[in-house]
Amino acid sequence: MNWQQVTFEQSFGTASQLPVSDLPEICFSGRSNVGKSSLINRVLGRKSLARVSSKPGKTVTVNFYRLPECRLVDLPGYGYAKVPFAEKDRWSDLMETYFRSGRKIVRVFQLMDMRHPPTEFDWAMLDFLQQSGIPYTVVLTKCDKLNKTEFAARLSAMRAELGTPADGVAVIPFSALNGEGVEQIRAQAEKDLAVARL
Numbered sequence: 001m002n003w004q005q006v007t008f009e010q011s012f013g014t015a016s017q018l019p020v021s022d023l024p025e026i027c028f029s030g031r032s033n034v035g036k037s038s039l040i041n042r043v044l045g046r047k048s049l050a051r052v053s054s055k056p057g058k059t060v061t062v063n064f065y066r067l068p069e070c071r072l073v074d075l076p077g078y079g080y081a082k083v084p085f086a087e088k089d090r091w092s093d094l095m096e097t098y099f100r101s102g103r104k105i106v107r108v109f110q111l112m113d114m115r116h117p118p119t120e121f122d123w124a125m126l127d128f129l130q131q132s133g134i135p136y137t138v139v140l141t142k143c144d145k146l147n148k149t150e151f152a153a154r155l156s157a158m159r160a161e162l163g164t165p166a167d168g169v170a171v172i173p174f175s176a177l178n179g180e181g182v183e184q185i186r187a188q189a190e191k192d193l194a195v196a197r198l
């Protein structure tokens with residue numbers, strides 16, 4: 001699979017705009033500023049296909065990227081406190097419609113900052129994915145910001161923090177800086193797509 005054979009397709013800001021799901025979809029979810037756009041760029045081997053910002057709350061649309069075999073879906077970040085209530089309602093409706101409308105979702109990569117325990121919004125998202133039976137993988141971003149001792153401690157702690165509900169769920173440390181975790185993410189996605197074609 002050639003991950004660089006990708007084009008940005010379109011962004012959608014309201015539930016009514018979402019297109020029909022006619023290809024398998026691989027999603028990237030996480031709180032604002034967790035590094036979704038940086039991860040997508042690194043996985044695709046592109047520098048600036050997905051827009052990266054240092055300010056949280058910038059991805060407010062569902063962004064679709066087209067590969068021959070599938071679509072990658074960059075979901076809007078959650079948990080940014082300064083977003084107005086009306087914007088939170090729009091986000092909630094957009095996400096609810098996206099996940100509840102029978103789309104061909106084969107995997108959600110759920111991103112969390114490795115340096116910190118899961119937030120209440122992370123827990124809510126994990127619970128939703130589990131209750132909905134949607135396959136997911138936890139990706140721990142910004143792992144390059146930890147030294148070896150901190151990395152080992154946080155990886156062990158994160159597995160304990162995720163607890164029993166995440167037993168059997170893959171946990172992939174990721175760095176947009178040095179590419180750690182990229183091949184594991186690609187391999188999981190390719191495995192899911194192969195199953196979807198059966």
